[in-house]
Amino acid sequence: MVQIPDEHGYFGNYGGRFVPETLMPALIELNQSYQMVKKDEKFQNELKYYLSKYVGRKSPLYFAQGLTEYCSGAKIYLKREDLNHTGAHKINNTIGQLLLAKKMGKRRVIAETGAGQHGVATATAAALFGFECTVYMGKEDVRRQALNVFRMKLLGAEVVAVDSGSCTLKDAMNEAIRDWVANVENTYYCIGSVAGPHPYPEIVRDFQSVIGHEAREQILEETGRLPDYVVACVGGGSNAMGMFYPFLEDQQVKMVGVEAAGYGLDSGKHCATLTKGKPGVLQGSYSYLLQDEHGQVVPVHSISAGLDYPGVGPEHSYLKDINRVDYTSVDDNEAVKAFQLLCKTDGIIPALESAHAIAETVKLASRLNDNQIVIVNLSGRGDKDVNSMAEIMGVEA
Amino acid sequence: MNNRIDNCLTQLKEDKEKAFIPYIAAGDPNLNTTVELVKAMADAGADIIELGVPYSEPMADGPIIQKAVQRSLEQGTTLPKILDSVKLIRQTKQVPLVLMSYYNPILQYGLEDFVKDAVQTGVDGLIVPDLPVEECHQLFSLAVEEGLYLIQLVAPTTSNSRLKQVVRYSRGFVYCVSVTGVTGVREESNSKICDLTGEVKDATSLPIGVGFGVSTPEQATDMAQYCDAVIVGSAIVKEIENNPDNAINIVSKLVADFKSALAS
Ligand SMILES: Cc1ncc(COP(=O)(O)O)c(C=O)c1O
Numbered sequence: 001m002v003q004i005p006d007e008h009g010y011f012g013n014y015g016g017r018f019v020p021e022t023l024m025p026a027l028i029e030l031n032q033s034y035q036m037v038k039k040d041e042k043f044q045n046e047l048k049y050y051l052s053k054y055v056g057r058k059s060p061l062y063f064a065q066g067l068t069e070y071c072s073g074a075k076i077y078l079k080r081e082d083l084n085h086t087g088a089h090k091i092n093n094t095i096g097q098l099l100l101a102k103k104m105g106k107r108r109v110i111a112e113t114g115a116g117q118h119g120v121a122t123a124t125a126a127a128l129f130g131f132e133c134t135v136y137m138g139k140e141d142v143r144r145q146a147l148n149v150f151r152m153k154l155l156g157a158e159v160v161a162v163d164s165g166s167c168t169l170k171d172a173m174n175e176a177i178r179d180w181v182a183n184v185e186n187t188y189y190c191i192g193s194v195a196g197p198h199p200y201p202e203i204v205r206d207f208q209s210v211i212g213h214e215a216r217e218q219i220l221e222e223t224g225r226l227p228d229y230v231v232a233c234v235g236g237g238s239n240a241m242g243m244f245y246p247f248l249e250d251q252q253v254k255m256v257g258v259e260a261a262g263y264g265l266d267s268g269k270h271c272a273t274l275t276k277g278k279p280g281v282l283q284g285s286y287s288y289l290l291q292d293e294h295g296q297v298v299p300v301h302s303i304s305a306g307l308d309y310p311g312v313g314p315e316h317s318y319l320k321d322i323n324r325v326d327y328t329s330v331d332d333n334e335a336v337k338a339f340q341l342l343c344k345t346d347g348i349i350p351a352l353e354s355a356h357a358i359a360e361t362v363k364l365a366s367r368l369n370d371n372q373i374v375i376v377n378l379s380g381r382g383d384k385d386v387n388s389m390a391e392i393m394g395v396e397a
Numbered sequence: 398m399n400n401r402i403d404n405c406l407t408q409l410k411e412d413k414e415k416a417f418i419p420y421i422a423a424g425d426p427n428l429n430t431t432v433e434l435v436k437a438m439a440d441a442g443a444d445i446i447e448l449g450v451p452y453s454e455p456m457a458d459g460p461i462i463q464k465a466v467q468r469s470l471e472q473g474t475t476l477p478k479i480l481d482s483v484k485l486i487r488q489t490k491q492v493p494l495v496l497m498s499y500y501n502p503i504l505q506y507g508l509e510d511f512v513k514d515a516v517q518t519g520v521d522g523l524i525v526p527d528l529p530v531e532e533c534h535q536l537f538s539l540a541v542e543e544g545l546y547l548i549q550l551v552a553p554t555t556s557n558s559r560l561k562q563v564v565r566y567s568r569g570f571v572y573c574v575s576v577t578g579v580t581g582v583r584e585e586s587n588s589k590i591c592d593l594t595g596e597v598k599d600a601t602s603l604p605i606g607v608g609f610g611v612s613t614p615e616q617a618t619d620m621a622q623y624c625d626a627v628i629v630g631s632a633i634v635k636e637i638e639n640n641p642d643n644a645i646n647i648v649s650k651l652v653a654d655f656k657s658a659l660a661s
Contacts (some may be wrong), residue, residue, distance in 0.1 A: 018532060
């Protein structure tokens with residue numbers, strides 16, 4: 001397989017490093033440090049130790065009996081990232097990055113967060129390894145995800161509510177970048193998805209690939225064959241990249257990335273970047289982007305804070321252009337229905353983000369037959385969304 | 398081909414004067430006012446004028462410029478409209494003009510078309526704060542071909558060996574970022590700026606500009622010891638925010654104050 005990204009951080013035409021000069025030396029240093037630990041057995045063993053003893057890996061690959069029966073089509077397996085410590089895939093990445101930050105001698109870590117899952121995962125790893133921690137979160141998300149804000153505070157992190165722009169994930173990321181520009185010498189910026197400037201898309205993908213590696217092994221062990229499809233939701237794209245990457249060379253495995261269609265693809269208020277966007281530069285990398293004809297980023301919407309982002313990681317743009325992954329979208333209503341469905345069919349409350357992948361899986365599996373296998377990444381659990389769901393359903397939580 | 402930036406900085410050097418470069422966000426509070434502000438600043442002694450192209454994600458800017466950019470975008474300011482304003486300014490003024498734009502607006506305009514149109518309307522230089530030298534090659538070659546000066550930034554974090562690479566891609570002057578941080582008003586100026594300007598001086602014969610965080614005429618005079626040009630943004634933009642109806646008078650006076658402080 002060709003080595004991607006290349007030495008300049010490009011996946012085909014996408015990626016790169018579009019950041020102020022102030023940050024360039026830090027990105028170069030980060031890349032050097034990362035390339036070293038990537039090959040360092042001791043580092044990798046330490047990472048494995050924490051993923052196993054602290055995060056609780058490996059996460060189960062669960063045959064979803066109820067959902068499979070409901071669809072009466074393909075067999076559906078859930079990769080249970082919701083069972084990780086802190087309740088989502090995000091911690092795979094933060095443990096990896098903060099171990100790296102420790103090696104680099106940094107004392108302070110900052111992060112952006114949307115749903116608050118990455119913020120919680122960063123605050124958790126910061127408490128574990130003894131870092132000072134500041135998390136930037138859009139004011140709108142602070143409201144939507146109040147439970148996670150309190151969790152971060154309990155874990156000792158400072159949470160800064162960002163009230164610029166649309167007050168969501170992208171604005172939190174702008175503010176985190178500004179903090180990093182001012183404090184780059186002692187601060188490690190822990191990005192939560194496969195977005196941002198090189199080498200972040202590579203680092204985050206690598207730390208999340210544990211999802212796909214395990215899933216591949218588990219399905220082979222249980223069924224003796226590879227799946228026909230793997231499905232994951234795409235916000236910035238980290239849980240999807242982590243699931244897809246180890247299957248990329250298995251040509252018989254088809255892949256589906258599910259974006260948030262918000263109020264609908266034609267409503268102009270959605271986050272279907274790969275379906276409706278056009279390449280441009282946002283927050284350090286060249287990738288598909290929801291923007292107007294003058295290159296201004298347009299307001300986006302998703303019911304799920306973790307998908308409410310106008311950009312997407314550059315490797316996804318590349319995988320779209322070479323037709324290796326099929327990108328589709330699911331709107332707010334479909335996601336809400338899928339959320340409720342999985343609660344009833346299998347007794348699992350999914351994150352609203354993951355519910356997008358579930359919705360797509362239901363459509364897909366229903367078209368297939370019972371000789372076929374679909375693995376869907378259940379990227380997180382839905383406890384954080386219970387209040388929003390109650391609001392949507394018009395009941396008191 | 399003569400570039401107005403060279404003419405200006407060469408003349409000032411002969412006269413042993415320092416250049417004063419104010420920054421405003423184009424379209425704040427609206428483009429008509431921008432045209433008048435540029436003319437008034439030129440009359441008040443601005444040597445070169447920097448016009449910010451608004452972008453919805455200004456990651457290198459502090460709150461003052463963020464708000465200005467938002468006001469401008471709410472007025473419907475676009476890059477083509479800014480170039481129209483430059484055309485209007487050029488009917489009466491020859492002050493060198495530098496556009497400061499994040500990369501995406503010019504990328505979506507089309508790099509080749511942008512460089513041509515910018516030069517044709519009378520833009521002299523371009524600063525792209527999120528385009529490090531590693532990513533600038535295409536824009537750099539197009540700009541060199543058309544005579545548009547791409548001005549590179551160096552920061553306190555830039556190592557000496559890296560700095561030597563960066564200045565090779567700079568034209569007109571080298572922009573030294575005086576602080577490790579984003580744009581904004583600051584109480585104190587960085588006393589170590591002479592380390593950075595000293596390194597730049599050793600690496601190139603290009604003039605040196607210092608900006609980011611310079612807020613008062615006193616700070617400007619202080620900085621001027623180490624450079625050829627002082628750039629002031631947030632302190633001016635803040636006055637426009639506070640006095641949208643009387644911006645032209647107030648900004649003219651402020652520019653005159655900075656210029657006379659630099660002359661003394
Ligand atoms: C549970 C869960 N899934 C998915 C996402 C989306 O991010 P990504 O696309 O990087 O996996 C988030 C982000 O907050 C999340 O919390």
